[in-house]
Amino acid sequence: MPDPESRPSAAVTSPSVEVRSATAEEMPAVIAQASRQLGMSTDSFGGMSPEWTTCVFVDGEVATTYGAWPLQIRFNGPAVPIEGVTWVSTHPAHRRKGYLRAVVRKHFEQMRERRQAAIAALHPAWMAIYGRYGYASITTRTTYTVAPRDIQWRHPVEIPGRVREVDLETEFGLLVDVYRRYREERNALIHRGRAMWDAGPTGKPPAGHRQVVLAYEEDGEPLGYVVYHHGPGVERDRAGASQYLQVTDYFAMTPAAHQALWTILGGYDNVAEIRRPNAGPDDPLPLMLVEPRMLNARTQDGIMARLVNVEDALPLRPYPVATELAFELVDGFCDWNDGKWRLQTSLSPGGGSVERHEGDVDLRLGVDTLAQLAFGRISATEAAAAGLVDRVRDESVLTRWDAAWRTAYPPHESEHTW
Known part of the structure; x- marks a missing residue:
């Protein structure tokens, strides 16, 4: 019997590892990989140019995906360029090998060389991952879950204007105008392209829900709007309302606009709860209500930023x-x-x-x-x-x-x- 020790061993070769942008031909594989690892439909991954990506390829196959949108953010008033990091994923077979670290380093080095943007930002899956690269949480967001009956004003204000329904097909510009005026002197709000509106605030509602867009106007000038959808979805073990109302976008510029819009939201008798995510830390609603604790406010971290x-x-x-x-x-x-x-x-x-x-x-x-x-x-x-x-x-x-x-x-x- 041959001695096992004397058998020729199989050649062991090191994998070929590349850290670079994807090509146009490689983008479908990059999207498929990011979709699988992030648990999102491939339809959510449109619009990314290959040159905005930085990926790891191992023996020609996608191991780590990473992209950065060229965005603008309000920085204590003025708009400044940032790189909005997204599509971050690594195939399970290639984790714990330092590939993400290599990608982040290359991206930051490229940002330094180009000097087109000095700040990177992202929505973290886990803060601990990005903290090791110098990111820090710079915003908080608050979610309200409130029953319509609890929208009661402590100090009602005069409402000189009116609330009307907006047709998104013909009046989309009204929302853009209010958002732009609101963000003018603000801090950390992102400039929205049409794709951002369509993918988020004005996107298609869940099956069985109706989308509504309302604007508050005074003398024909829009001073606030709310986008929401409502329909079934609240499970109850007793009789009562079984619908919920989900606010997907909301901006108001005056106390009257706030109270006028929220009064409408509080008027839905078939709704058990209003869900309003992404309220800012200076949102005035808690100060306006008779019982602000009924908002059941829950605050969590928002985006992280990195001074590159x-x-x-x-x-x-x-x-x-x-x-x-x-x-x-x-x-x-x-x-x-x-x-x-x-x-x-x-x-x-x-x-x-x-x-x-x-x-x-x-x-x-x-x-x-x-x-x-x-x-x-x-x-x-x-x-x-x-x-x-x-x-x-x-x-x-x-x-x-x-x-x-x-x-x-x-x-x-x-x-x-x-």
């Missing part, structure tokens, strides 16, 4: 005061950000500057914490209380930093379409 190129990102937003902030930044993933910096703030977007610094600094912080400060998600004082900054030079530093990073509005982003 700090030198370019920080001057993009306006600041409430003109001052100088010196800090030591810790960034273990993008080493070009690591080290000491001096930020000269400006009241005008693009008017400030960020330069390398060799002197004393006010404090030290991580790039994830800096993103939260830049978008106004937290203050420097809150960051210090959570242990997110250290080596604070003196007590006055936090007060000065709080004033410098303050935003006109808290960050709020309401999309799930990228």
